Amino acid sequence: MKQVTILSGKGGTGKTTIAAAFAVLVKKAVVADCDVDAPNLHMLLHPEILEEREFRGSKMAVIDETKCIKCGICREKCRFDAITQNLTVDPFSCEGCGVCAIVCPVNAVTLTERVSGYVYISKIRYGFMSHALLKPGEANSGKLVTAVRQNAKLLAEKEKSNLIIIDGPPGIGCPAMASVTGVDAGLVVTEPTLSGIHDLERAIQLLRHFNVRPFVCVNMYDINEDNTEKALRFCEENDVKVVGKIPFNPVVTEAMVNGKAIVEYSPKCDAAKEVAAMWRRLCSELSLEVTC
Amino acid sequence: MIVAVASGKGGTGKTTLAVNLAVSIDNAQLLDCDVEEPNAHLLLNPTITCQEEVYRLIPSVNEQLCSYCGKCAVFCQYNAILAVPGKNLVFPELCHGCGGCILTCPEKAIGEVKNKIGVIKEGFADDLRIVFGELEVGEPMAAPLIRELKKRLDRSSNAILDAPPGAGCPVIETVKGSDFCILVTEPTPFGFHDLKVIVKVLEYMNISHGVVINRVGVGDKKEVYEYCEKKDIPILLEIPYQRRIAELYSRGVPFSLEMPEWISKFQELFEDVKKMVNK
Numbered sequence: 226m227k228q229v230t231i232l233s234g235k236g237g238t239g240k241t242t243i244a245a246a247f248a249v250l251v252k253k254a255v256v257a258d259c260d261v262d263a264p265n266l267h268m269l270l271h272p273e274i275l276e277e278r279e280f281r282g283s284k285m286a287v288i289d290e291t292k293c294i295k296c297g298i299c300r301e302k303c304r305f306d307a308i309t310q311n312l313t314v315d316p317f318s319c320e321g322c323g324v325c326a327i328v329c330p331v332n333a334v335t336l337t338e339r340v341s342g343y344v345y346i347s348k349i350r351y352g353f354m355s356h357a358l359l360k361p362g363e364a365n366s367g368k369l370v371t372a373v374r375q376n377a378k379l380l381a382e383k384e385k386s387n388l389i390i391i392d393g394p395p396g397i398g399c400p401a402m403a404s405v406t407g408v409d410a411g412l413v414v415t416e417p418t419l420s421g422i423h424d425l426e427r428a429i430q431l432l433r434h435f436n437v438r439p440f441v442c443v444n445m446y447d448i449n450e451d452n453t454e455k456a457l458r459f460c461e462e463n464d465v466k467v468v469g470k471i472p473f474n475p476v477v478t479e480a481m482v483n484g485k486a487i488v489e490y491s492p493k494c495d496a497a498k499e500v501a502a503m504w505r506r507l508c509s510e511l512s513l514e515v516t517c
Numbered sequence: 518m519i520v521a522v523a524s525g526k527g528g529t530g531k532t533t534l535a536v537n538l539a540v541s542i543d544n545a546q547l548l549d550c551d552v553e554e555p556n557a558h559l560l561l562n563p564t565i566t567c568q569e570e571v572y573r574l575i576p577s578v579n580e581q582l583c584s585y586c587g588k589c590a591v592f593c594q595y596n597a598i599l600a601v602p603g604k605n606l607v608f609p610e611l612c613h614g615c616g617g618c619i620l621t622c623p624e625k626a627i628g629e630v631k632n633k634i635g636v637i638k639e640g641f642a643d644d645l646r647i648v649f650g651e652l653e654v655g656e657p658m659a660a661p662l663i664r665e666l667k668k669r670l671d672r673s674s675n676a677i678l679d680a681p682p683g684a685g686c687p688v689i690e691t692v693k694g695s696d697f698c699i700l701v702t703e704p705t706p707f708g709f710h711d712l713k714v715i716v717k718v719l720e721y722m723n724i725s726h727g728v729v730i731n732r733v734g735v736g737d738k739k740e741v742y743e744y745c746e747k748k749d750i751p752i753l754l755e756i757p758y759q760r761r762i763a764e765l766y767s768r769g770v771p772f773s774l775e776m777p778e779w780i781s782k783f784q785e786l787f788e789d790v791k792k793m794v795n796k
Contacts, residue, residue: 235528235556236683263683322615361714361717365686448764
């Protein structure tokens with residue numbers, strides 16, 4: 226089984242647009258939306274939910290006020306400043322470590338599990354989808370990403386699919402790391418802006434850190450061709466293969482507005498053709514069967 | 518006043534707004550809290566005056582004293598320490614640095630060592646003070662670096678905080694303690710969807726907020742206006758979808774410097790926010 230993660234470093238460069246197009250081109254894949262804080266892939270692939278489960282990824286301290294003697298030791302020992310002056314727990318700061326529970330002289334603190342999100346297994350027109358939603362204010366996206374990937378793997382085994390396409394989150398922190406560990410390839414989607422290039426460099430470093438083979442795609446490359454040149458030069462110097470240069474085309478946004486992947490909405494437009502060509506190039510690089 | 522700039526969806530123009538706002542108003546400082554992918558400095562080219570490495574404490578076990586009782590491993594909520602007879606393993610990338618293993622160890626065999634998580638840089642672009650962080654590649658937790666970065670906030674002047682995309686812990690860490698949060702969205706389905714996600718987070722955290730609609734003209738989302746009206750969320754500014762603005766951004770130029778008619782619009786926006794905060 227092969228796994229391909231689409232990432233970018235910088236947000237808004239077109240990860241989801243490309244992930245949805247790949248899902249349509251592959252026809253029978255398992256797709257995982259690992260941007261669990263702000264998932265968007267469902268808006269293009271319209272999953273029909275087959276299974277929904279609560280996700281308990283973290284704990285939180287609860288102080289029993291009837292037992293509390295207001296000694297303040299918990300506040301002193303907490304390294305996350307999660308115990309307020311009135312000796313209550315600040316849910317946005319508590320990391321559920323349990324230090325307060327062990328230092329409390331009267332056993333007034335306990336850790337309780339909290340539901341930090343929901344995981345879903347769904348059917349899409351082009352196979353299956355594993356996705357999730359983090360609850361507002363919850364902070365455990367890395368673990369939730371891992372749960373989404375585990376579900377995707379089980380789905381792929383069950384459905385005898387040999388490919389998982391992962392739509393990753395922006396950034397390079399824990400959710401991005403959890404999205405790239407152990408995958409066969411990482412496709413970094415960048416744009417020809419100074420920020421895009423800066424973030425591309427860090428995303429490539431992240432892939433190298435985890436020994437994942439990097440590939441690059443420059444989206445909207447014709448917006449600033451000088452910067453595209455810079456990005457391509459960077460890739461060449463660092464021995465990273467560029468598999469696609471997608472032209473700017475307002476039809477891409479139009480497809481999104483209509484809730485469709487670009488290769489469904491306007492398969493003949495230049496952007497869709499290039500996305501398809503890019504997928505074929507990736508398939509040959511990864512020795513995958515070409516389906517489009 | 519502390520004003521955070523967030524969005525949910527990435528690439529909607531948080532940094533554009535934060536930078537243009539910061540250069541347009543007086544007595545401001547800019548803290549780029551997107552430590553995973555900091556970009557504000559690319560538009561401002563500050564002269565760096567101070568640079569500091571940031572560390573996190575992780576446990577280190579003295580094998581001579583350890584009796585392999587396993588109490589540390591049982592305590593650790595993050596599975597960051599493993600005690601098997603004859604060997605202790607610490608996984609720094611899982612450790613939150615709570616120090617609980619030290620407290621539970623009956624042999625006092627656990628100490629702490631420093632683990633580098635990133636750097637914080639401070640500098641000036643003309644008189645604008647800018648502080649930003651760079652998370653070490655391979656370090657999963659951005660929040661401790663953001664916490665450290667926010668300690669450099671100078672209370673005597675206005676602070677603009679550029680948040681990372683998403684709605685998870687790095688965003689919460691950034692917006693926590695702000696007087697107001699400006700949400701930058703674009704009128705596309707993805708922009709609107711993620712705006713609703715971040716509004717829920719702010720409602721839950723009880724932080725007042727307003728919306729800036731960027732790239733007006735792209736997409737067709739009337740819903741974003743209807744939604745803001747229904748929820749009584751003020752629309753603070755609209756920025757049109759203009760090739761010139763996109764081009765300036767791609768070259769790393771804050772557009773209000775080349776299009777000075779925008780400076781007063783950003784100043785007005787800031788005055789509006791001030792009035793709302795003081796109400």
